[in-house]
Amino acid sequence: MAKSILIKQTKGTAQTPANQKTILKSIGLRGIGTSIYRKDTRALRGMLNCVRHFIEASQVESSPTARPKKKVSGSTGVKVN
Numbered sequence: 001m002a003k004s005i006l007i008k009q010t011k012g013t014a015q016t017p018a019n020q021k022t023i024l025k026s027i028g029l030r031g032i033g034t035s036i037y038r039k040d041t042r043a044l045r046g047m048l049n050c051v052r053h054f055i056e057a058s059q060v061e062s063s064p065t066a067r068p069k070k071k072v073s074g075s076t077g078v079k080v081n
Contacts, residue, residue: 003040
């Protein structure tokens with residue numbers, strides 16, 4: 001299974017540099033208390049290192065919110081005579 005990282009924002013971004021706000025937005029964090037799962041990559045780790053004073057991060061085995069794939073049926077639901 002692929003490794004994931006659970007990221008939670010614990011502090012606000014008032015009076016912080018614009019680049020750090022941009023990094024938090026690109027990770028997917030929208031404010032204090034928001035949590036998100038992301039795939040563990042080197043790029044993500046670099047971003048987390050830049051904003052480590054705003055977040056708490058923990059490594060998990062896989063994302064528990066992974067959605068099952070939808071089954072695609074052949075019909076479109078439109079009846080044609």
